[in-house]
Amino acid sequence: MKLYIVGAGPGASDLITVRGLRLLQEADVVLYADSLVSEELIKESKPTAEVLKTAGMHLEEMVDIMVSRLKQGKKVVRVHTGDPAVYGAIMEQISLLKSEGVEIEIVPGVSSVFAAAAELGAELTIPDLTQTVILTRAEGRTPVPDREKLQDLARHHCTIAFFLSATLTKKVINELIEAGWSKATPVAVVYKATWPDQKIVRSTLEHLDEDMKKNGIRKQAMILAGWALDEHIHEKDYRSKLYDKEFFHGFRPGVKS
Numbered sequence: 001m002k003l004y005i006v007g008a009g010p011g012a013s014d015l016i017t018v019r020g021l022r023l024l025q026e027a028d029v030v031l032y033a034d035s036l037v038s039e040e041l042i043k044e045s046k047p048t049a050e051v052l053k054t055a056g057m058h059l060e061e062m063v064d065i066m067v068s069r070l071k072q073g074k075k076v077v078r079v080h081t082g083d084p085a086v087y088g089a090i091m092e093q094i095s096l097l098k099s100e101g102v103e104i105e106i107v108p109g110v111s112s113v114f115a116a117a118a119e120l121g122a123e124l125t126i127p128d129l130t131q132t133v134i135l136t137r138a139e140g141r142t143p144v145p146d147r148e149k150l151q152d153l154a155r156h157h158c159t160i161a162f163f164l165s166a167t168l169t170k171k172v173i174n175e176l177i178e179a180g181w182s183k184a185t186p187v188a189v190v191y192k193a194t195w196p197d198q199k200i201v202r203s204t205l206e207h208l209d210e211d212m213k214k215n216g217i218r219k220q221a222m223i224l225a226g227w228a229l230d231e232h233i234h235e236k237d238y239r240s241k242l243y244d245k246e247f248f249h250g251f252r253p254g255v256k257s
């Protein structure tokens with residue numbers, strides 16, 4: 001018995017992988033989180049497929065359904081938003097499924113962090129500026145381990161991507177400023193990246209909270225912070241070694257005179 005966990009991508013129905021789409025089209029049973037995965041994409045499933053929305057289900061209920069359908073010899077696909085590996089709550093499902101003898105195959109998806117960067121036309125790692133991206137969330141009702149306090153992470157002054165933090169911007173601002181970030185640091189917010197009602201808000205650390213409020217953004221937002229998000233970064237001369245004419249590597253050995 002094998003269950004497929006498929007990353008749906010951030011929203012636009014053509015941002016699922018070819019492998020993920022094939023599995024969705026072949027599935028006898030499809031489970032998906034209705035508020036986060038596009039209906040357009042789910043329409044790709046077979047007309048005869050049993051399609052179940054999971055938003056109102058609890059974990060055991062969902063797993064019971066998956067196991068019962070697998071035992072009937074059906075092909076079952078669980079669709080997750082973005083990439084299942086980040087904030088996908090897949091491990092609690094995998095844990096119960098494995099205890100029932102179910103094998104798991106995960107198909108990756110385009111995470112909202114990368115969809116948001118693409119919509120912004122941004123590179124998150126700019127040579128000489130930052131070579132690191134931290135994926136995190138501000139602490140709200142869900143606790144974050146003490147050793148991962150935002151203030152400590154922010155001391156790296158790299159790019160930080162905030163999931164699940166749209167209502168916690170005051171906390172984000174305070175912690176980053178406490179870590180020595182300038183109030184002028186660029187912050188870009190992408191609400192519902194790649195959905196028809198996507199909204200992009202470019203702000204600074206100082207104005208983030210008011211700009212989010214002004215635009216009525218309280219959920220489904222990717223917040224990207226750091227100087228790599230400077231809208232004018234392309235006018236500055238940051239260059240990687242990769243395409244430097246003086247830099248030779250395995251795929252472009254060149255001949256040095």
Ligand SMILES: C[S@@+](CC[C@H](N)C(=O)[O-])C[C@H]1O[C@@H](n2cnc3c(N)ncnc32)[C@H](O)[C@@H]1O
Binds near residue numbers: 162194219222
């Ligand atoms: C439960 S997490 C799931 C993340 C998902 N696994 C991913 O890779 O994008 C939900 C959070 O992801 C972010 N998110 C998911 N889809 C988004 C989108 N289309 N645009 C902006 N942010 C999104 C938001 O921060 C949201 O609060």
